Amino acid sequence: MSRGSGHRARAVRDGARTTERFRGVPVVRLGSGFIRRSPAQASVVAFLSAAALFSALLALPLASADGRPTFLPDAVFTAVSAITVTGLTTVDTATHWSPFGLIVILVAIEIGGLGIVTLALLLARAVTRQLGLGGKLFAQQNIGSPELGDVGALLRIVILTTLSIQAVLFVALAPPFIVADGVGAGLWHALFYAVSAFNNAGFSVHERGLSEFSSNLWVLVPLAVGVFVGSFGFPVFLNLLKEKWRPKHWNLHTKITLITTSALLVLGAVAWSVLEWDNHASTGDLSPAEKMFRGLFASTMMRSGGFSLTNPNDSTPTTLLITDAFMFVGGGSASTAGGIKVTTLAVLILAIVAESRGLPDVTAARRTIPNGLLRVAISVTFLGASLVLAATILLRATTDAPLDRILFEVISAFATCGLSVGLSAELDPFGKYVLSALMLAGRIGPIGLAAALAVTQRKTLFTFPTERPIVG
Incomplete structure (x- = not known):
């Protein structure tokens, strides 16, 4: 065989291997390789891809009740709100969407709640049998694995736990909804609200929301419990x-999350009840017991749940401001809740306490919190505040709405809460896209930042001289 023939034969074999490399399983390995190389960017790509897919589905004539294509900004807004488990809407969920459209929204909520990246990692683990260090670190950040062990098993536990809790909620909600809406509609409503509650989504399939169930504890209590438990995090x-x-064997994260969440629940219930006690537009005409329950329900929902028994527009300006603060905090890390997370708030408070007492270290439950974690908490908080400020400025420049309404809607979008003063439906397409981008940033941002910081940590072989600038 001539030298030219040998080169041609080798080229053919190399071409065959190249073609084969991009067929079947190796293509999945390429995606897995991307996850290993840049897990934070992989999460952004995953959420954007899912948002685009569900936007296209909701824009179809089949998805609307009247059989006409949905206005693209409204379809995008609803898809993003569902995939980020927010609950803000620009059209009435109960009347605008067809059964197909509602199923699309429900699937988007479930995928967004479980975590698109979680499902992608599970698929990659099942096909390739390996995730690599980057993928494992990102999975560890998303699901809270204490060690880099069998991430696939932990991911399966996360999914089974989610589905089990939703099944319990479905069983609890089915009887009252069947009594109120009939068997078929009742079972559908029980399923939809079970998924929406645990995922802290806040979507409602009743025309008047939950107001028609304002005195039905058989509906309200399971919803509140589902939202509260869902905010703990995986x-x-x-x-x-x-x-x-x-409790003695719980890790520090669990202790901080449960204590801070419970404290915020009580504090929010007391604050909301007191501020709305004499407000006849909301709870002023109710009995003391009903007022306190409304306050407890509102406190459960204002950090990410999104369900509401009273219209936020009827609340006092002070109540709206307090709600802004609780929404900005959000729920537990790696949960379906949004915000800067309760552990971030707890770490910042502990740091302030340590500084005021002149202590060299930040401690909690006989554990020392590393300074690196404090830097992450500060970074996440500053990032969240910057996103809220930027979106508020953009909307203030394009709408005549009062600043308090704009700020409320913006923080609700960033914190993926879903409480609304009705501004989302009033915005022009630019404003709707701004809130859509903010919802995505709120769902991706803190997690992506923390993951990026965790993966890109590096050691230095030298240190610079220490000098203290004047602070404060």
Whole structure:
């Protein structure tokens, strides 16, 4: 064989191997390789891809009740709101969407709640049998794995736990909804609200929202419990499954999350009840017991749940401001809730306490919190405030709405809460796209930042001289 023939034969074999490399499983390995190289960017791509897919589905004539294509900004806004488990809407969910459209929204909520990246990592793990260090670190950040072990098993536990809790909520909600709406509609409503509640989505399929169930504790209590439990986050679930009800064996994250969440629940209930006690537009005409329950329900929902028994427009300006603060905090890390997370708030408060007492270290429950974590908490908080400020400025420049209404809607979008003063439906297409981008940033931003910081940590072989600038 001539030298030319040998080169041609080798080229053919190389071409065949190249073609084969891009067929079947190796294509999945390319995606897995991207996750290993840049997990934070992979999460952004995953959310954007899902948002584009569900936007296209909701824009179809089949998805609307009248059989006409939905206005693209409204379809995009609804898809993003569902995939980020927010609950803000620009059209009435109960009347605008067809059964197909509602199913698309429900699927988007479930995928967004479980975590698109979680499902992608599970698929990559199942096909390629490996994730690599980057993928494992990102999975560890998303689901709270304490060690880089069998991430696939932990991901399956997360999915089974989610579906189990939703099944319990469905069983609890089915009887009252069947009594109110009939068997078929009742079962559908029980399923929809079970998924929406645990995922902290806040979508409602009744024309008047939950107002027609304002005195039905058989509906309201399971919804509140589902939202409250859903805000804990997967790291807490994994720790509780391992250690059961032995508080001494819980890790620091679980302790901080449960204590801070409970404290915020009580504080929010008291603040909301007191501020709205004599407000006849909301709870002023109710009995004391009903007022306190409304306050407890509102406190549960204002950090990410999104369901409401009273119109936020009827609340006092002070109540709206307090709600802004609670929405900005949000729920537990790696949960379906949004915001800067309760652990971030707790770490910042602990740092302030340590500084005021002149302590060299930040401690909690006989554990020292590393300074690196404090830097992450500060970064996440500053990032969240910057996003809220930028979106508020953009909307203030394009709408005549009062600043308090704009700020409320913006923080609700960033914190993926879903409470609304009705501004979303009033915005022009530019404003709707701004809030859509903010919802995506709020869902991706803190998690992506923390993951990027965790992966890109590096050691230095030298240090610079220390000098203290004047602060404060």
